[in-house]
Amino acid sequence: EAGVTQSPTHLIKTRGQQVTLRCSPISGHTSVYWYQQALGLGLQFLLWYDEGEERNRGNFPPRFSGRQFPNYSSELNVNALELEDSALYLCASSLPRSSYEQYFGPGTRLTVT
């Protein structure tokens, strides 16, 4: 069974640019979560999508947004990049909302210069 996949694995952007990160959940999983893992800050919850709808979001500005597609894959968009957006962005998926277990992808390492 294929795990959660994320693309790209690494990317470098300039301050002020926009970036789109992609996540494909495990087959049969309808929930997708996005986290930001900045150095020394642990994982910060960004967004949760379930069955195409945004269910919850963390304390991040509106320039962090995303969506979930009918096939349950998801995109995370970050506009007007700032230096402090440099981090590992992790995606996780799970079965429908009643499930406890999240399965994580390997992440996308974003560097903003």
Added chain:
Amino acid sequence: AQSVTQLGSHVSVSEGALVLLRCNYSSSVPPYLFWYVQYPNQGLQLLLKYTSAATLVKGINGFEAEFKKSETSFHLTKPSAHMSDAAEYFCAVRKGASGTYKYIFGTGTRLKVLA
């Protein structure tokens, strides 16, 4: 407000020694608690979870954790450390109502195993 606190950002143990990684949570309702492990350049892998069943939870790779409500703790232990246990460990709590919950992670503890 911080919901999960991991004491010690770095812990070193000798191979074969007891591993103890500390996690305290703050929650007004019975929580769902988790421990994850992250190896270098990889995502997180679930070690074990507490979902209000048995207070002593056994996970993968010989790890276990005990939920202690009186101490609001969920410490992770392993009787004998192995070199392959070197990684970063995260404690997490699930908070919120059904359909709108979120997972709150601690800042992580990096475990070093000395030969």
